[in-house]
Amino acid sequence: MPATRIADVIVPEVFNPYLIQRTAELSALVQSGIVVPDSQLDELAATGGTILNMPFWNDLTGDSEILSDTTPLSVNHIVAAKDMSRLHTRGKAWGANDLAKALSGDDPLRAIADLVAAWWNRDRQKMLFSTLKGVFATPSMAGNKHDISGAAGSAAVISATTTVDAQQKLGDAADKLTAFSMHSAVYSKLLKDQLIEWQKDPVTGAAFAAYLGKRVLVDDGHPNAAGVYTTYLFGPGAIGFGNGAAPVPTETDRDSLQGDDILVNRQHFILHPRGVKWTEDSVTGVSPTNAELETPDNWERVYENKNIRIVQFVHKIA
Template sequence: MTTRIVDVIVPEVFNPYLIQRTSELSALVQSGIIVPDSQLDVLASTGGTIVNMPYWNDLTGESEVLDDTDPLTVNHITTAKDMARLHTRGKAWGANDLAKALSGDDPMRAIGDLVAAWWNRDRQKMLFSTLNGVFASSSIAGNVHDISGETDGGGIINASSTVDAQGKLGDAADELTAFSMHSAVYNSLRKEQLIDYDVNPITGVKIATYLGKNIVIDDGHPNAGGVYTTYLFGPGAIGFGNGAAPVPTETARDALQGDDVLVNRQHFILHPRGIKWTEENVAKVSPTNLELADAQNWNRVYENKKIRIVQFKHKIS
């Protein structure tokens, strides 16, 4: 008897498995760059497309000399507001796409792994579009280290230039804990013997590190005319929250075509902390990747050193 999607996909079981498995398979999550946040889960499920995230401004000014006659001046603690966008995305797959998974011993798990891996790839594309838009905004210029125009052998990524990139955060540079880079950059650093390897004591998996920090490798990084873009991240630089699509998963059967269909919908927040979404240029219900890459839709609200992202533009040797 032929196995069908409707026979193996139980939405109540599939949905939580997919959420968990997507996090497990995400290199960005495992490296600490993207941090699932229960508070963002709540905000993503409260309705509306814009999520307001108030925060306390840091205290400023100097201490005052105590005096018997002049009282201390009361300084008010002020607040500001970061804003994130709720993304509403979906994808449908036919039985032909999932035929191999349906033939396995545990087809629901196999399909769940395929769908989770697909969502991870799609979200990484969204993240790169987001970063393109964020760093196209002049408000974030203080977090950019661009040496790509240097000549006479300069402009190359190496230990020295990378330390300079970290220095964009000043005394907060130590909060940068991971790199995200193109495979060509990774291979160039390997040739220079700058890549080390640690072994996860629990899983036994070998982890590549550069200057003591974890590396995420993805060829979706910008690469134009020999200029590469590498990102330095601090933990939780990107916040993630799962929302509540009204019908996250459903199956259908087209009897006339003989096709089974699996539909998956996701509502979520994927937000660079401290960069406010302004909703200046969005045509439909949810922004496209092109709109995420539009500088008009982003504006910095944290001070530069509190934004745990540095864009490093360079060449390779």
């Protein structure tokens, strides 16, 4: 009996939507509400082009005027502005040897999809950290950054007090922050300080770690060097996500001479921090690399600081 081939279990029309669903299900950032799939971004990502315009209206400004029977009210205007995101076009190919374990499962399609979805999940988290590095290196984002790493003693260390100071970067909009994303060493420090509690998700009933009443996500991809760590505070929908339409998202192949089955998966998508415009100032290829995402010249804040639901908190743990 011939061996099962990838082409025997992968039907692209079935695999592609299933892969999208599983990637979202496996993403802690999606489950926490930090990264929000957006149907409007889906449409933008499928329209063609690499720079995608997202116009918005600035808030109304000024003070009320005293009514008079001789002096008319002055006419003010609402001003439009434009956020811009970048379409990412990326792909990956795997040989059958890498997926051999998956093919032995009871449901090969699910097993393969889980492996591929988990890989894309990890890869997008790396992209997000690179994006945040570039975004917070821009001078315009100073209002959303709280760096205490250069202070003396305990003033440089994350604690309930210093974290409240970080939240305060958004002023009266601080209640928009609902989650922390941190390195495992930071999480361990807060555990030792007995500042981590457990709460239940009201929808799923699943327990999750919380710090100062906010959900905690742990990922060792967070920047850390010489004892200095970067923690992020997020609000819901801080990162917008849209699935595009790669012309051939999934295909399989067979290298008969090598005896290898090959699975190719391509993704077109938007992964964008809302309110910080992509400028395309320094990109050499058809899609930005992670290093180019980290380049501050490629980003420019267009929302008011307190309307950007992200705060970067740079600190020590001892």
